[in-house]
Amino acid sequence: MDDGDGEFEVQLGAAFGQAGGGPGPEVTARLVDGGLAIGRRRRARRRRAVLLASALTAAVVVGAGALTVPHGVPGQRSDVLDAAHSASPPPPQPLEKGVTVLLVGLDSTVDAKGRPAPPELVHGDLHAAVLERNTTDTLMLVRIPAGGGEVRQLSIPRDVLVPDGHGGQVTINSVYPTAETAERDRLRQEGLPESELLERGRGAGRIALLRAVEQLSEVPVDHYAELSMAGFYRAAQALGGVPVCLNRPARDDWSGTDLPAGRQELDPAQALAFVRQRHGVGDGSDIQRTVRAQALLAGVVAKLRSGGLLSDPQRLGRLYDALSDQLVVDQGWSPVDFLRQVPALAAGGGTAVTLPVTLDGIRPRAVPGAAKQLLTGPAPTAAVSSAPLGERRPGATVTLQPAPLVWDGVPCVN
Amino acid sequence: MATARRRAALEEEFVAFAAARSGQLYRSAYFLTGGDAHLSEDLVQETLGQMYAQWHRLHRPSWAGRIDNPAGYAQTVLVRAYLTHQRRRSSSERPSRALPEVAEQAPDSALRLTLVDALSQLPPRDRAVVVLRYWEDRSVEETAAMVKDSSAAVRTRCSRALAKLRVLLGAELAELVAR
Numbered sequence: 001m002d003d004g005d006g007e008f009e010v011q012l013g014a015a016f017g018q019a020g021g022g023p024g025p026e027v028t029a030r031l032v033d034g035g036l037a038i039g040r041r042r043r044a045r046r047r048r049a050v051l052l053a054s055a056l057t058a059a060v061v062v063g064a065g066a067l068t069v070p071h072g073v074p075g076q077r078s079d080v081l082d083a084a085h086s087a088s089p090p091p092p093q094p095l096e097k098g099v100t101v102l103l104v105g106l107d108s109t110v111d112a113k114g115r116p117a118p119p120e121l122v123h124g125d126l127h128a129a130v131l132e133r134n135t136t137d138t139l140m141l142v143r144i145p146a147g148g149g150e151v152r153q154l155s156i157p158r159d160v161l162v163p164d165g166h167g168g169q170v171t172i173n174s175v176y177p178t179a180e181t182a183e184r185d186r187l188r189q190e191g192l193p194e195s196e197l198l199e200r201g202r203g204a205g206r207i208a209l210l211r212a213v214e215q216l217s218e219v220p221v222d223h224y225a226e227l228s229m230a231g232f233y234r235a236a237q238a239l240g241g242v243p244v245c246l247n248r249p250a251r252d253d254w255s256g257t258d259l260p261a262g263r264q265e266l267d268p269a270q271a272l273a274f275v276r277q278r279h280g281v282g283d284g285s286d287i288q289r290t291v292r293a294q295a296l297l298a299g300v301v302a303k304l305r306s307g308g309l310l311s312d313p314q315r316l317g318r319l320y321d322a323l324s325d326q327l328v329v330d331q332g333w334s335p336v337d338f339l340r341q342v343p344a345l346a347a348g349g350g351t352a353v354t355l356p357v358t359l360d361g362i363r364p365r366a367v368p369g370a371a372k373q374l375l376t377g378p379a380p381t382a383a384v385s386s387a388p389l390g391e392r393r394p395g396a397t398v399t400l401q402p403a404p405l406v407w408d409g410v411p412c413v414n
Numbered sequence: 415m416a417t418a419r420r421r422a423a424l425e426e427e428f429v430a431f432a433a434a435r436s437g438q439l440y441r442s443a444y445f446l447t448g449g450d451a452h453l454s455e456d457l458v459q460e461t462l463g464q465m466y467a468q469w470h471r472l473h474r475p476s477w478a479g480r481i482d483n484p485a486g487y488a489q490t491v492l493v494r495a496y497l498t499h500q501r502r503r504s505s506s507e508r509p510s511r512a513l514p515e516v517a518e519q520a521p522d523s524a525l526r527l528t529l530v531d532a533l534s535q536l537p538p539r540d541r542a543v544v545v546l547r548y549w550e551d552r553s554v555e556e557t558a559a560m561v562k563d564s565s566a567a568v569r570t571r572c573s574r575a576l577a578k579l580r581v582l583l584g585a586e587l588a589e590l591v592a593r
Contacts, residue, residue, distance in 0.1 A: 008580050009548070014591045016445070016549040019526035023440050031436040031455060032429060035462020039428075042467040 098145040100219055100375070102210060104226040105138025105275075105293070106176075135173045136209060138275065138293050141217060143375045151350035152375050153297065154217070155290035160357055160366050162212045169363075172212055179208035206328075217355075217371035226328040229272065235327075236268035242299045244274060245412035252277045263410060271296060287354065287364070287402065288414070294352035294405045295413040301350070302410050356401035428469045432462050435485055439492055445545045446496045448534025449527075457499065461492040489550060490560045493542055497561065500538040525590040532582040540575040543568055 023031075139156040158173035170178065183204035184197045192200070206224065214221055227235065236242055245263040252258075257273040259266075266274055275293050353374050357364035405411050436458055443454035443461075465488050474480040481487045533541050539561065546557040558568045 005576065005580075008576065008587075011587050011591050012544075012548045012576070012579065012583075013551070015525060015529050015587055016545075018591060019523060019529050020441050020549065023437060027440065027455070028433060028436050031440060031458045031462065032432040034455070034459035035432050035436070036429065036466060038459055038463025039466020039469075042463055 098143060099222045101142045101144070101223045101225060102213055102221045103138070103140040103142060104136050104176075104206075104209065104224070105232065106226055106228045107135045107137045136176045137173055139172065139213065140293065140297070141213070141219065141221070141371070141375060143219075153294065153350060153352040154371060154375050155294055155352065155354045156213065156216070156366075156371075157287045157290055157355060157357060157364060159287075159364050160216070160355065161363055162216055172209075172216070175212045176205035176209040178205075180205035202328075216366055217375070218369070219372050219375050224328075224330040231327055233268045233272060236266070236271045239300065239303055241265035241267060241303070242271050242296060243302055243410045244271075244295055244299045245410045247412050247414050250274075250277060263412075266299075287357065290354045291402045291405060291413050294354075295411055298350075298352065298405065298411055350406075352405040354402050424469055424473075427472075428466055431484060432465070435488060436462065438485075439488060442489060442492060442545060442549060443496065445530065445533055445549055446493065446542055448536075448541065449530035453499075457492060457495050460495050461488055464491050464495075493546065493560050494562075497539065497542060528583065528586060528590060532579055535582060536575050536578060539563075540571045540578075543571045544575045544579070547572055 135158070137158050139158060141154045141156070143152045143154075145151070156172060159171045161169040162172050162175065164170040164175075164178075180201040184201035187197050187200055188194075206226065210221055210224060243263065243265050246259055246261050249261045250257050250259045252273075257270075257277040259270060259274065275289075275296050277289070277292065355374070356367045356370050358367060359365075405413070439458045439461060440454055443457045444451065447453045447457070465484065468481065468487075471479055471481045472484055476482065533544065536544065542561055543557055546552045546560060547554070552560065554565050554568050554572070557563075558565045561568070563571075
């Protein structure tokens with residue numbers, strides 16, 4: 001094959017990727033109902049054979065169940081979406097087209113299988129104390145439109161208040177750990193072994209968080225991905241440096257940040273410090289810090305795009321494999337879809353925005369309806385009105401929202 | 415009763431799977447059938463029906479015929495259902511240049527129309543190989559297993575189909591993809 005053939009193959013692959021949007025919700029409903037009806041008819045015919053087979057299988061499972069090991073689907077699987085969507089209240093109406101992904105950065109030093117990160121990583125590069133409790137300090141919704149087009153990314157500040165289900169309000173980053181702890185305590189009382197508590201507890205945390213995000217944003221989530229701090233570190237390692245650009249030098253002992261101004265490639269430890277630095281970024285609140293996470297994601301996308309990684313499904317697959325112990329994704333997200341959606345993320349342009357909040361005293365509340373508008377409405381214009389600090393009157397509500405960040409190479413941030 | 419509860423749980427699991435995967439299956443079927451939306455729906459429903467009947471195999475131990483990757487398994491079922499359908503109807507049907515009516519609500523993009531139009535001019539088996547290789551990102555060996563053919567035959571079909579697609583699409587593809 002000459003070079004022209006290779007190029008044509010790449011183009012063909014890209015054409016399939018861009019032409020591959022899913023059908024509308026009515027078609028999907030028809031397909032599921034029709035499939036179920038055909039399947040039930042089939043099963044009725046086969047029931048006797050199936051019963052025999054299941055009796056055999058049951059005997060075999062009892063005998064050998066302990067020997068079977070989990071198979072090698074990349075990433076840890078979670079049934080979070082099915083579980084969160086099967087219960088009341090019903091999830092928001094599905095959107096017409098495209099895919100919405102909830103990305104969760106878990107501030108935990110334990111990996112997805114519950115093993116602690118190596119101590120040298122925790123006390124050295126990760127610059128973290130060993131936390132017993134997880135908090136979800138990075139929350140992002142990414143919306144990838146069908147067939148390419150502009151990607152929207154919405155950061156949800158971790159301190160935004162959401163209903164706790166008992167009439168009160170809690171910050172969104174505590175929803176996951178609260179539900180996790182409650183479920184673990186409940187299961188422990190039922191006498192379940194400790195080994196099962198961790199995963200089941202986390203499952204409950206994920207469901208609670210997903211519901212809280214859907215309720216807050218009014219946007220249904222199609223896929224869920226969760227990365228721990230240790231996982232983040234490994235991902236940055238696998239990428240081999242993430243490009244970012246700083247307007248000013250950054251130095252902060254709390255997070256261990258010490259970076260010069262200008263464009264640079266961050267090693268894994270620096271990348272982690274970059275997103276975690278709060279002191280000395282903007283007004284020191286978490287709201288400004290969301291821009292760092294957005295800049296890092298833009299850097300990752302720029303890296304993926306420039307490194308030729310995206311046109312190479314095998315290399316992408318290897319990156320995915322490197323994350324297999326660290327990343328938790330929902331069951332319905334097949335590796336094939338994942339590999340197709342990540343290029344869509346990088347191929348189209350994108351805009352990153354932060355959910356605007358009004359300050360009620362010191363407690364940030366989400367502006368109602370803003371999330372859906374920002375994710376699915378017309379492109380956000382430049383800076384949204386934000387009262388300068390000097391004009392804050394005591395008792396008055398102010399709206400805070402950092403300016404949108406356009407994904408164009410490596411954007412420079414504070 | 416425990417079995418009733420288990421059956422209900424399996425069914426719930428299946429519905430979640432069907433809802434999550436039907437989009438991808440439908441699009442594969444759409445490419446396979448050269449843009450026939452009605453036939454695509456039939457094929458996907460047939461595939462999901464077979465998956466439903468096989469669903470209990472997900473929970474078997476691996477050496478007892480467990481379906482490890484239901485999404486991949488469903489794609490294989492779909493491709494074989496399509497090829498069977500083609501074989502049965504090949505005597506009565508001729509390939510058509512005109513695109514069949516589109517049952518979807520959203521209008522297709524120019525890129526999708528162009529691609530599907532070109533695909534519809536390939537022989538069914540060649541088309542299946544192209545869809546598996548370039549839409550499903552399957553390797554030659556995986557593709558061969560799915561269409562029950564040898565790797566060499568898949569390679570031959572693939573290069574023949576690519577040559578034809580290149581003539582049909584040519585520079586148009588590069589232009590549409592770049593947009």
